[in-house]
Amino acid sequence: MPFGLLKYGLRRRYPARRDVPVATELKPSYDVVIIGGGGHGLAAAYYLAANHGITNVAILEKGYLAGGNTARNTAIIRSNYLTPEGVRFYDESVRMYQELSNELDYNILYSERGHLTLAHTDGAMRTSRWRAEVNKHLGVKSELIYPDEVARVCPQLNMSSDVRYPIMGALYHYPGAIARHDAVAWGYAANAARRGVEIHQQTEVTGILKEDNRVTGVETNRGVVSCGKVLQAVAGHSSVMAGMAGFKLPIRTIPLQACVSQPLKPFLDPIIVSGSLHVYVSQSDRGELVMGGSTDPYTLYSTRSSLDFKEGLMGHMLELFPFLSEVRLLRQWAGLADMTPDFSPVMGLTPIVNYYVDSGWGTWGFKATPVSGKRMAETVATGKVPDILEPFRLDRFDTFEQVGERGAASVGH
Amino acid sequence: MKIIHCPLNGPRNISEFVYGGEVVDMPDPASASDAEWADHVFLENNTRGVVREWWLHVATAYWFIAERDTANEEIVRTYPSSDIFKERVTFAAPDEEQGTS
Secondary structure, three states: HHHHHHHHHHHOOOOOOHHHHHHHHOOOEEEEEEEEOOOOHHHHHHHHHHOOOOOOEEOOOOOOOOOOOHHHOOOOOOOOOOOOHHHHHHHHHHHHHEEEEEEEEOOOEEOOOOEEEHHHHHHHHHHHHHHHHHHHHOOOOEEEEOOHHHHHHOOOOOOOOOOOOOOHHHEEEEOOOOHHHHHHHHHHHHHHHHOOOEEEOOOOEEEEEEEOOOEEEEEEEEEEEEEEEEEEHHHHHHHHHHHOOOOEEEOOEEEEEEEEEEOOOOOOOEEEEEEEOOOOEOOOOOOEEEEEEEEEOOOOOOOOHHHHHHHHHHHHHHHOHHHHHHOOOOEEEEEEEEEOOOOOOOOOOOOOOEEEEEOOOOOOOOOHHHHHHHHHHEEEEEEEEHHHHHOOOOHOOOOOOOOOHHHHHHHHH | OOEEEEEEOOOEEEHEEEEEEEEOOOOOOOOOOOOHHHHHHOEEEOOOOOOEEEEEEEEHHHEEEEEEEOOOOOOEEEEHHHHHOOOOOOOOOOOHHHHHO
């Protein structure tokens, strides 16, 4: 058997397939430059090529492919939001995710688990019912369930009333899922590259070139590139990039920390979230418990870790799952979340002509990767903002028309 | 553990403090346009570098100012707000002010 494999491997008939070709020199000009080679930027490039036939596109990534928040999130996919605008938007994303492995011919290990948002207070119960009714109205499967049903869906949970925050019920979101976040980025990258999109890593944008309020190109550490349109998708550094282009965003950059435990036998099927306890946890296909908490209490552009985070998170984890007390942490990390005041993204047009922004993804960016890629590609290709993105426009803050999703955020209350 | 030097209480654990945002000038509420007011309320400089910020020591309800580097979390300097706010700031609407004086 091993010799058979060796023979197979050495034959020239089966060369190793390289998903993302090694980038060549930068061309002097592109139709579209996408700043940021994370999930959102790669997805936008793929849909520009696949849906709109625009392939003269360069993705400029200052680090390595999908090495920012795409690699640092907790991979939860859901659409149980609070506002009709939010539910409609994230629902489109969930439906795209369900078909994504087929569309990309790349296994993203999509795993539908069901998603429980625990409620520990009367206020949380009320918000859960509110979200369930808005969800059902828009065709999204969510229900408010009570402790007996919670215990049936997740028998591992500590349902005792002898704790600081007893579980009073939960918002049960049936389509809640997790996926392999790296594979989502690689799948988009491979399919975009196959259609002619260039992906340039280690290429940092250092300035935006403008003529009469119209973008004409970008300066990079590898020289100047002129372009027709620019899409910025840089997550935690959105404000810095917008500052180069010459406008301000309603964003504060705040670290969000997460961690995984050592691998355990599969025991936890649903995704468990508690807004009151600032915990969300799921068990990955490798058996690790993927855990996250609330964002840090102040702004910072550093991905350092803090003891406060681990102490707080573990205290609450042990209240929900006391039997995990002997389990060890395997690793931890942080990402830079670009938090908006209303917990919704900022997408679409900017004060600069032909400069488009995909930002404000705070703690909810991974689940929106397909829809934001598709819709931002549509925006860039047509120059018009699709209806589904209209509520998330930058100037909603000028007209005081925020899309308040704080009540549906897992963390940061 | 991260330590902040409170001008009133000396070095204390950062968990005793609450972040209050960047120190920015408030436009005159009576004369500011909607756009100016929205800018003041929602838009952020979100600077990567040394920023002058409001911080609160919760236990003593003491607001002060810290200069903090948002790139590496170094707290450069802390001082009482009276160092930069030399006069009392009133928030009353103009006609109210006249009525009570």
